[in-house]
Amino acid sequence: MDDAPLSAVDRPNSYIGRSVPRPNAKRLVAGRGSYVDDLRLPRMAHVAFLRSPHAHARIVAIDSAAAKQSPGVIRVVDGREMAAVCTPWVGVLHHLKGLKSAPQHALAVDRACWQGEPVVAIVARTRAEAEDAIALIEVTWEELPAAVEMETALDPATAVIHPELGDNLAFRRDHVGGDPDACFADPDAVVVQATFHTGRHTGVCLEGRAILADWNPAEGRMVVYHSNQAPHMMQTVFAKHLGLREGEVRVICKDVGGSFGIKVHVYPDEVATVALSKMLGRPVKFIADRIEGMVSDIHARDHRIHAKAAVAKDGTLLAIEIDDLTGIGPYSVYPRTSAVEGNQVVNLTGGPYVLKGYRARTSVVFQNKTPTCQYRAVGHPIATAVTEGLVDLCAEAIGMDPAEIRRRNLIADDAYPCKNLANLAFEGLSHQRSFSRLLELMEYDKLRAEQAEARQRGVHRGIGLACFIELTNPSPFMYGIGGARISAMDGATVRLDPDGSVQISSGVTEQGQGTEAMLAQITASAVGVDVSRVRVTTGDTETTPYGGGTWASRGAGIGGEAALQAGTALREQILVIAGAMLQAPPEALDVRAGVVVDRATGAARLPLEELGRIVYFRGDTLPKDLPRELVATRHWTPKDYPFCFTNGAQASYLEVDPDTGFVTLLGHWCVEDCGTVINPMLVDEQIRGGVVQGLGGALYEHCVYSPEGQLLTGSLADYLLPMSGEMPDITVAHVSTPTRESALGAKGAGEAGTAGAPAAVQNALNDALRPLGAKVFAQPFTPARILGALGRF
Amino acid sequence: MQHAIDISVTVNGERVQARVEPRTHLIDFLRETLDLTGSHAGCEHGVCGACSIMVDGQMVRGCLMLAVQADGASVQTIEGLTESGAIAALQEAFVARNALQCGFCTPGMLVAAAELLRAHPAPTREQVREGISGNYCRCTGYHAIVDAVIDAAATMRKG
Numbered sequence: 001m002d003d004a005p006l007s008a009v010d011r012p013n014s015y016i017g018r019s020v021p022r023p024n025a026k027r028l029v030a031g032r033g034s035y036v037d038d039l040r041l042p043r044m045a046h047v048a049f050l051r052s053p054h055a056h057a058r059i060v061a062i063d064s065a066a067a068k069q070s071p072g073v074i075r076v077v078d079g080r081e082m083a084a085v086c087t088p089w090v091g092v093l094h095h096l097k098g099l100k101s102a103p104q105h106a107l108a109v110d111r112a113c114w115q116g117e118p119v120v121a122i123v124a125r126t127r128a129e130a131e132d133a134i135a136l137i138e139v140t141w142e143e144l145p146a147a148v149e150m151e152t153a154l155d156p157a158t159a160v161i162h163p164e165l166g167d168n169l170a171f172r173r174d175h176v177g178g179d180p181d182a183c184f185a186d187p188d189a190v191v192v193q194a195t196f197h198t199g200r201h202t203g204v205c206l207e208g209r210a211i212l213a214d215w216n217p218a219e220g221r222m223v224v225y226h227s228n229q230a231p232h233m234m235q236t237v238f239a240k241h242l243g244l245r246e247g248e249v250r251v252i253c254k255d256v257g258g259s260f261g262i263k264v265h266v267y268p269d270e271v272a273t274v275a276l277s278k279m280l281g282r283p284v285k286f287i288a289d290r291i292e293g294m295v296s297d298i299h300a301r302d303h304r305i306h307a308k309a310a311v312a313k314d315g316t317l318l319a320i321e322i323d324d325l326t327g328i329g330p331y332s333v334y335p336r337t338s339a340v341e342g343n344q345v346v347n348l349t350g351g352p353y354v355l356k357g358y359r360a361r362t363s364v365v366f367q368n369k370t371p372t373c374q375y376r377a378v379g380h381p382i383a384t385a386v387t388e389g390l391v392d393l394c395a396e397a398i399g400m401d402p403a404e405i406r407r408r409n410l411i412a413d414d415a416y417p418c419k420n421l422a423n424l425a426f427e428g429l430s431h432q433r434s435f436s437r438l439l440e441l442m443e444y445d446k447l448r449a450e451q452a453e454a455r456q457r458g459v460h461r462g463i464g465l466a467c468f469i470e471l472t473n474p475s476p477f478m479y480g481i482g483g484a485r486i487s488a489m490d491g492a493t494v495r496l497d498p499d500g501s502v503q504i505s506s507g508v509t510e511q512g513q514g515t516e517a518m519l520a521q522i523t524a525s526a527v528g529v530d531v532s533r534v535r536v537t538t539g540d541t542e543t544t545p546y547g548g549g550t551w552a553s554r555g556a557g558i559g560g561e562a563a564l565q566a567g568t569a570l571r572e573q574i575l576v577i578a579g580a581m582l583q584a585p586p587e588a589l590d591v592r593a594g595v596v597v598d599r600a601t602g603a604a605r606l607p608l609e610e611l612g613r614i615v616y617f618r619g620d621t622l623p624k625d626l627p628r629e630l631v632a633t634r635h636w637t638p639k640d641y642p643f644c645f646t647n648g649a650q651a652s653y654l655e656v657d658p659d660t661g662f663v664t665l666l667g668h669w670c671v672e673d674c675g676t677v678i679n680p681m682l683v684d685e686q687i688r689g690g691v692v693q694g695l696g697g698a699l700y701e702h703c704v705y706s707p708e709g710q711l712l713t714g715s716l717a718d719y720l721l722p723m724s725g726e727m728p729d730i731t732v733a734h735v736s737t738p739t740r741e742s743a744l745g746a747k748g749a750g751e752a753g754t755a756g757a758p759a760a761v762q763n764a765l766n767d768a769l770r771p772l773g774a775k776v777f778a779q780p781f782t783p784a785r786i787l788g789a790l791g792r793f
Numbered sequence: 794m795q796h797a798i799d800i801s802v803t804v805n806g807e808r809v810q811a812r813v814e815p816r817t818h819l820i821d822f823l824r825e826t827l828d829l830t831g832s833h834a835g836c837e838h839g840v841c842g843a844c845s846i847m848v849d850g851q852m853v854r855g856c857l858m859l860a861v862q863a864d865g866a867s868v869q870t871i872e873g874l875t876e877s878g879a880i881a882a883l884q885e886a887f888v889a890r891n892a893l894q895c896g897f898c899t900p901g902m903l904v905a906a907a908e909l910l911r912a913h914p915a916p917t918r919e920q921v922r923e924g925i926s927g928n929y930c931r932c933t934g935y936h937a938i939v940d941a942v943i944d945a946a947a948t949m950r951k952g
Contacts, residue, residue, distance in 0.1 A: 021888050028896030029884040029903065031831020031871030038830035126825075128816070206835045206843055206897040206931055257833070257897030258931050290836040512895030512932050685891050685937055692934030716840035716929075724935040725926035729918070753934075 009564070009676060009744055012592050012602075015521035015531050016744075019681035022517040023536065024255075024510070033255040036210035036227050041283040044212070045074050047276055048130035049269050050120040050137050051292060052112030055146040055368040055709025056161070056330075059110055059119065059139060066136040067122060072129030075280060076137070077121045077272075079109035086275040087241045089266065091332035093482025096339045099171040099364075101332035102162040106241075106272040111144070113161060113330035114368050115710055116295025118269045123276055123284055146368040148709040150302065150327030153365035161330050161366045170332055171339035171364040175346050177421025180357030183310045183319030192393035193308035197778035198382045198758070200302035200327075201701035203375055204721060207257020208288040209297060211270045213277035222249045224274055227256045229264040229509055230549030235541045236485045237266050237335065238274050253539030256511040260376040260693065262297050263511070264551045266334040269296060294714040299703050300341065300375035302327045307349075307386050310357075311394035317409045319357030320350045322386060326364050329371035335484045338372055339364050344379025344471070347422050349387050351469040352431050352647065353409045358421035368709045374551075380470060380755035381694055388466040388759040389777060392766065402465050402763070403444060406435055410467060424469075427640070429647040430673045430735045435467060438649040438671040441733050447653060454655075455771065461666070462768025464652040466759035469645050472674070472748025473557035473739075477642035489637035490554075491545025492562040494523055494570045496630040498616040500594050500608035502529050504566070505537040507547015508559030513750060514682035515555045519563050521678055522744070526567025527574075528591030529608065545633060553748020556678055557644060561742040562636040569632035577615060578606055580626050636742065644739050646747045648672030650691070650756035652764040658772055658790055661783030663699060663765065665728040672752040675738040676745035683749045684732040690753020691730050696722040698758035702780050800864040804829070805873025813860045820844040820855030822863075823870060831871035831900050835929065842928030845901035846870050852908045871900035880907050883945040892941035894932030902928045906942045915946055 009016045027033060064076045088103035108119045120137055124130035145159040152158050153168040160168055184191060210227040222244060228234055231251040239246045256263065273286040288296060303326045310318040324345045328338035342362035350358055395405040410431035411418070419425050438444075444463075451461045479486040490507035497503065504523045510516045516536040524531040537543055545562075548554065571591050578596040579586035582605050590599040596606040614621060615628050622628065638644060653667040670687050677683050700720035704712045713719040738745025758779060765786070766775050774789035787793030797812045804827060813822055818837075823829045823846070835843030837856045844855035847869035874880045883906050886892070893899040902925060909916060909924030916924065921942045922935065930938065 022891065025888045025891065025893060025896070026884075028893055028899055029887050030875045031900045033831075033896050035830075035833070035897065037824075037834075040828075128814075204929075204931060205895075206841060206929060207833070207895065208835075256895060258895040260931070290838065290841075512893070514891070514894070681891050685894065685933060688934035688936045689894060689932045690934075693931070715838055716836045717838065721929055721931075722934075723926050723929060724922045724938070727922070727935050729939075730934060730936050 011525055014525040016525050016676065016678055017680065019679055020517060020521055020531055022514050023520055024516055035207055035255045035257050036212050036225050037287045039212055039225055041214055044283040044285055045123045045125060045280065046127040046130050047121050047123045047273055047284050047286045048127060048134055049118040050134045051295065052108065052115055052117045052119055054112060054141055054143055055115050055148060056144040057112050058142040058144055059108065059112065060142050061140040062120060063138040064120065067133040070129065070133035070136055072125040073122060073133045074125065075123040077276065079105055079107040079119065082107040082272060082275060083109055085242065085279055086271060089241060089334040091334035091337045093337050093479065093484060095482040096171055096337060096343060099332065099337060099339045100165050101170060102165060104268065104331045104334065106268045106275055114370050116292065116370055118272060121272050121276060123280065146709045147366065148368055148705060148707060150325055150365050150367055151304065153327060153367050161368060168366040169363065170328060170366055171342065173343060173346055173362050175360045175422065177423065178355065178357040180319040180321055180359040183357040186310065186318065189310040189312060189318055190397045191308055191310050192390060192397050194389060194393060194777050196305040196307060196386050196389060198301045198303045198385065199697065199701065199779045200299050200703040201697050202294065202297050202299045202703060203260045203262035205258035205260060205262050208290060208293045209263060209267060209270065210287045211273050212283060212285040213274040214283040215277040215281055217281045220248055222274065222278065224249065224251045226251055226253055227263055228253050229259045229511060229551050231509065231539055231541050232507065232546055233486050233549065241271060242275055242278055250542045253509055259511040261374045261378065261551060265298055265336060265373050267296065291715060294719065295370055295711050298333060298373040298375065299370045300372050301382060301697060302372055303345065303382050305386050307390055309390040309394055311398060313398055315398060315400050315405050315408045317353050317355060317394060319355055320390060321359040322349050324362040326362065327367040327369065328364055329369050330366055331371050333371050333373035335486065336374055336479060340374055341379045345383050347424060348379055348383035348469060350422065351383065351420065351424065352411065352467040354411055355421050369705055376690065376693055377751035377754035380468065380751060381697060381758045384466055384468045384756055384759040385762055388763055392763050403439055406465060406467055410435060424645065425641055426645050427739060428737045429645060430737045431467060431647050434647060434671045434673055434735045435649045437733055437735055438651055438669055441671060441731060442651045442669045460656045460658055460768045462654055462656065462764040462766065464760040464762065464764025464767055465649065466756045466763060467649045468756040469647050470553065470748065470752045470755050471643045472553035472646055473638050473644035474552045474554060475638040475642050478552065487546060487548040489635050490547035490559045490562050491633055491635040492559065492566040493545055493631060493633040494527065494566040496570060496574060496608065496612060498612035500612055501533045501535065502527050503535045504563055505544040506559050506563060507545050508555040509539045509550045511550060513555065513686055514679060515550055517682060518556050518560055518678050522560050522563045523567045526564050527571050529594045533594060545635065553750040556746045557742065557748050558636055560678065560746050561744045562634050564744045565634035565636060566632045569634055573629050573632060574611065577626065577628055578611055580623055581611065581614065582606060638741055640741045644741065644747050646672065646674050646752060648752045648756060650760040652760035654761065654764045654768065656765060656768045656786060661786035663781065665726065668728050668730045670730065670753060670756065671733045671735060672749065673735040673737050674749035675736060675747040677734055677736060678746060686749050687732045687753040688730045690751060691757045692722050692727055694754040694757025695727065695761060697779060698761040699780050798861050800861055802863045803867040805870060815859065815861050817860045818856050819858040819860050819863050822860035823855060829870045829872050833897050833900065835897065842905060843898050843901045845904040845928065847904060852904055871903065882948040883907060886941040886945035886948065890937045890941040890944065892933060892937040898928060898930045902930060902938060909942065910946055910949065914950055918943065
């Protein structure tokens with residue numbers, strides 16, 4: 001037998017790498033979840049908001065006399081009254097140089113800047129009564145010229161939304177790496193170009209945004225039940241803007257019905273709800289209904305990208321150049337800002353490939369539409385669609401197979417660590433292995449033969465490939481260095497109770513991805529107990545260690561590492577005590593399946609419940625100077641790399657009907673490398689869910705606006721979502737390159753699916769349309785757009 | 794409340810007498826008046842299926858039916874379906890396959906799956922996809938739900 005000590009993750013009876021069902025799933029299938037709208041508190045009131053019907057308008061007068069007399073109404077509050085108790089905020093980060101925005105209030109003061117901005121709050125005994133009263137409020141509006149189209153936002157003729165800022169340019173970044181000019185000027189290079197659009201779309205969490213604030217003036221305590229991903233960040237925000245100390249605010253996130261980045265931002269109606277509770281001294285609940293959610297949840301991915309690439313005739317990619325334009329609404333969203341998505345497009349484009357030149361610009365402009373901000377896979381699906389679209393155009397231009405051109409240009413698996421021309425540092429990726437695995441998994445050659453055979457029958461099928469990188473485990477370089485109080489560090493506290501059960505509380509949060517299962521598995525493995533003996537607490541600023549929450553695929557990589565270290569520390573503490581009790585050196589013992597055992601033989605020596613009994617109830621029998629701590633806390637934050645990049649590759653197989661423009665998805669494959677996989681089933685489900693979210697943006701989802709700035713797809717009857725009937729089965733496989741930054745080795749996996757899916761579909765569509773001489777680069781790829789490209793619409 | 798109407802509904806086997814406003818939707822009556830919070834309101838305009846419940850043995854969207862329309866009817870929610878064991882095989886399969894993430898769509902999805910399996914005890918994947926196509930799930934991408942329904946169907950056929 002090998003005497004080498006087992007690594008931190010490779011212990012006997014380890015749960016790392018096992019598909020254990022989630023501890024919280026049973027409760028949810030029984031309808032026993034506890035979402036914010038399920039909570040009721042004594043004297044709880046409900047708030048509804050009158051929202052601006054205009055994209056841009058001055059509030060001349062508000063007459064709420066009749067509303068105040070409406071049955072059940074408790075309080076009517078406008079922007080001026082709200083501003084007296086709640087300070088405005090500005091969504092900028094210092095490290096995004098030049099980013100500017102204007103102060104944003106919880107309720108619009110004097111002027112509304114998008115259709116859907118909250119203007120008046122009505123608190124009533126029931127939501128229905130609050131809505132009745134909204135209908136009785138008379139607002140005198142003076143419509144103002146609106147800046148709606150991002151393409152004309154910077155034109156001199158366009159109204160400047162915030163005159164004090166000078167213009168509608170929120171942020172611009174130019175980046176040059178290597179020598180793009182020389183590459184494009186190379187007489188032997190072939191240059192391809194296209195203009196890409198990604199459609200503005202939104203998260204549509206099935207549970208809308210929800211908050212219940214409970215200010216107890218007698219105690220000086222604000223308790224906020226919030227459907228949110230980042231309770232500690234929200235604690236800071238509520239405290240700061242309501243003039244409280246952070247310690248006076250407790251934020252609790254119980255079950256969260258989907259988030260995807262939608263529920264990690266500061267929303268004016270939510271802050272207003274907390275302020276109203278403070279004004280009234282009683283609990284106030286706000287549940288965004290679907291119609292108001294569509295105009296007030298953040299939107300995302302409203303980009304136009306002019307792009308070109310140079311390729312040598314032998315298939316060597318030379319350079320990429322992009323000019324990205326994105327419209328973000330009238331305010332940069334607080335506190336993460338709305339410049340991050342454009343910034344990510346600059347960072348991530350070209351990411352999987354070796355290039356000699358790279359030039360990128362993003363221009364982030366204000367407009368009178370719903371604000372945009374970070375949504376699952378921030379910037380990734382945009383950068384990947386552009387990069388992979390260009391790679392396919394290069395392959396076509398030189399007559400090379402799309403798989404072959406990727407093989408030739410993907411960064412070699414032995415090239416790490418390395419930096420690319422966008423200045424991203426890669427610790428270790430597996431593009432070549434992942435891509436080979438993808439081709440194997442999808443049976444690429446066989447699929448090509450099937451496609452050719454279908455073409456003989458006049459059936460237009462296409463195969464699309466897409467390689468990508470994913471940013472995970474962000475360090476303080478993401479937000480902290482820009483001045484935002486958003487923790488890049490997370491803690492875990494692990495405790496052994498007298499009966500041998502283990503409790504872990506963690507700063508990362510659960511919204512369905514399986515955070516609590518992941519924490520339970522790691523803790524059970526590290527301490528050495530059965531996973532059924534581990535209880536997990538997340539989502540409570542009062543009872544968990546401080547942390548950032550769950551976003552940017554950081555839960556497993558950061559929160560998981562803290563849990564591993566805390567669990568390991570607790571085991572070591574247990575062994576010191578057990579050693580004293582058993583007259584054995586601690587290093588000769590181990591904890592396995594809830595029992596202290598002989599490390600060498602595995603022979604049982606002492607059950608943990610017996611150790612617990614002695615420590616807690618018969619401490620008199622232990623040596624006086626024996627440390628007897630059965631609680632351990634550890635924190636972890638990435639320090640070696642600003643971000644932990646992962647990689648992967650996806651493929652789509654689909655059929656286009658050239659008469660109707662309808663697309664049928666026949667198959668989808670994803671191979672990704674998130675390092676150590678803690679729970680393969682949960683990771684696969686993250687990938688599948690992410691892929692379908694990407695497919696939604698690629699094919700269906702679109703926030704369509706009128707020229708006046710009115711959202712035309714503001715209900716689920718108009719805004720199409722991916723439903724089961726149209727979605728394909730999705731095959732997932734993994735390559736594992738653990739990060740060496742942590743003992744656990746886990747990288748994030750939450751956004752890989754969304755990052756690559758639209759690009760794979762785009763390339764498959766263009767592959768199918770190629771014999772018909774058509775190309776599409778504007779998402780969503782609707783039947784109308786496909787028929788338009790075919791000249792049939 | 795001047796137009797409130799008295800109704801009598803059997804909910805999960807219990808007889809309930811209540812006085813409701815005519816405008817109250819059945820889903821709000823169940824959630825707000827009876828505290829049966831297992832069924833969820835996802836869109837309130839009949840698209841997402843999160844509020845799917847059984848009324849007289851048929852799947853109904855609780856947001857498209859008024860409480861007064863349920864007068865005299867028998868309503869089953871996720872709470873009742875769980876306690877009776879009627880959908881136990883589906884619930885076990887959903888947990889085993891991780892066919893839920895945030896869980897918000899799950900009660901409605903289970904109702905849709907149960908109705909599907911009544912009509913098709915041995916469904917194909919396509920039939921499952923068709924049967925749950927009125928229920929929106931943002932988290933899973935549906936693949937695992939299809940797997941779970943197929944598994945549950947096999948379990949139920951074995952009896």
